[in-house]
Amino acid sequence: MISLQTFLIISAALFCLGLFIVLTRKNAVAILMGIELILNAASIALVSFSRFITPYGTGGIGGVVAPGAPATGGQTFVIFVIIIAVCEAAVALAIILNIYQNFRTVDTEQTKELKG
């Protein structure tokens, strides 16, 4: 029986995995991957809440979704999250490339100086 709880457990596991990666890796790119995992965990949680708790529109606030029609709030949020993740990855990778140009490494332990 797949229920909300299942999804939340998956989401939590994924989050912990991502957090673990973020906290233990030295490679900046690996840390980015960890962040992606954390974001995906959040996305799963959002979609599952939407699906299990408010599956249908109520014609409520703003009346965006007609009563009885399937609600799309969760998916909308996920789209946002993905877009943000993309932007963040772009910026972060640009920073990492610059760090590599300056330090000849992407090891976060060794990049200690904020000199340009």
Added chain:
Amino acid sequence: MENYLWLIPFLPACGAVILLIIGRFLPKMLVSIIACGTIFTSFILAVITFIQLLGLPADERIIHQTAYTWLQAGAFKASVAFLVDPLSIIMLLVVTGVGFLIHVYSIGYMADDKRYSRYFGFLNLFVFAMLLLVSGDNLLMMFIGWEGVGLCSYLLIGFWFEKTANAIAGMKAFIVNRIGDFGFVLGVMLLFWSLGQVSGQWTVTFTELREHAHYLTPAIATAVGILLFIGACGKSAQIPLYIWLPDAMAGPTPVSALIHAATMVTAGVYMIARMNFVYVLSPTAMMVVAIVGVGTALFAGTIGLFQKDIKKVLAYSTISQLGYMFLGVGVGAFAAGIFHLMTHAFFKALLFMGSGSVIHGTGGEQDIEKMGGLRKYMPVTFWTFLVGTLAIAGIPGLSGFFSKDEILWKAFSSSHGHWALWLVGLIAAGCTSFYMFRLLFKTFFGKNYSELVHHTPEQESSGTPVCCDDKDSAHNSHGHNSHGAHKGPAHESPWIMTVPLIILAVLSIIGGYVGIPAIIGGANHIEHFMEPVFSASAESAPHESSTPEHHSPVEFILMVVSVLVALAGISAAYYLYMVKPHIPKQLAAKFAFIYKLVFNKYYVDEIYQKVFVNNLLRLNNLLAYPIDLGIIDRIVNAAGLGTVGVSNGSGWTDAKFVDGAVNGTATTVLTGGKAARVPQTGKLKHYLTWAVAGVVVVIAGFWWLLR
């Protein structure tokens, strides 16, 4: 309906602010429009107010408007409020009307001046202050205006400050006025305080003061009256504080017209008329006012006889005419005094502007000895000047005759009057007509001006020490650089200057017809119009101000006598300066002592210099050298040495104890810092780890609590 009263003073104030702040960057045309437009609008508003007043029943002619409460302390409250009654509306009309004409005239007179906008800014500011003075409903507002006109007189008289003499003249006006203002302030305070003591009414508004004035004892009323009169002496140039006015001729001529005809010098008369309820309680104070007034009228009149500078003659004539006004209010004829104030504003502004036109037309010449025959060159100026001269001399049919005669008759007949006052006033009237016609003949008749222009002006230094009263103060600093080296024939002034002259000439002719005395079949409208303002005085002093209509033949006889005296003065002037122009010099040689005495203005300036200024300087020197250097400096040095000793001790304590404490604090902080540095690695990972650990602990705690 009455909510525009505050606009009357506010508009000129706006004009002044605009002109003084950004006037420099505006074109001259716009400056003129702003300056004249604001005054003209005020004038229109004053006329509307006047019509409104006329529409009210005679004893309810008061329009009162409170803008806001200005200050409040306990039961005392002073508002920025405006009171318009028959007395102040006449003043408002005169100030705005004549002021507007003077503004228009100034456009022509000051056309070449390099500080054009500044001049008009000051002029507007001046009118604003004067309007506050006459329209305020309480003594404090009056005082603001009172000080405002004092300041503006300083600014305007010293307007051409490139010449030190002009700047000094401005300062002199300011300082002499300050002496008078001191008396005025004391009078206001004494009135406020004593009235509050006896009646429990702490107030400065005129209406309330008038209501409660009867609580005052005669002694207090006398003291208040005399103190206020000292203030009036300063502003209105009466003995002993008149000395600033002749020197004030250093300013541009339109300024003289504004300050010495229509506005500032009349403030004293207005103030005494406004405070009539105090004066009627004190015959002594009224007598002082009347005697000083008539004394000034004669004294200044005699000085005017021999003056050589066209503006100086007019200055002394102004002082003399103001003396008449004070004679009027001093004998209880408040309405007559104000009536004369009004007519005098017309013809004296006209005469000043006419003299300005002469100065303008002759390229800055002010010495009447060097003029002559100008009537051919400047017809408009001549005819208007003639009208003004006839009016001031008291020729029947012109305005000056009615108002002056009213005052002389009241001086003779009222309960405060005395035949001696009348006689002195009459002699002064003779002097007036003599010197005014002397001026007219010397300027406009006789030898041709163009024959005289090639003379080099002989610089006579009259050598007054208080102020180098420079005879030709406006010569070089005069804005007409284009006429500076003007040697051709004199020329008529442009229309912008002559039109105001013509308007004022008409006013000088017809201005008197509002106050034709009953004796020759008139109704004396102006007196009846102002009666409500002075009616309180009439009640407390039954036979004065509004005398019952008794047609005594005496009045008629006196009228004829004064006309004869005026004609005698004119004839004497005609004989001495037209028929036999060599006689004056012979007479002057014969009575050299008297001539010198009068010509040098009775040496009053010199006496003041010796008695007051020099002694003040001496006191200053005494205070400076032996006292200041000898005693005070030693005290100061001793104090300094003491301080050095104390600070040495303090320094030792500082080094030993305070520094120790400070260093101790620093060490403690350093140790703490070392410990605190350990977790601060600067690595995000470590921080995140700490954060996660914290979250884990929190969650574990919750789980343990909620299990």
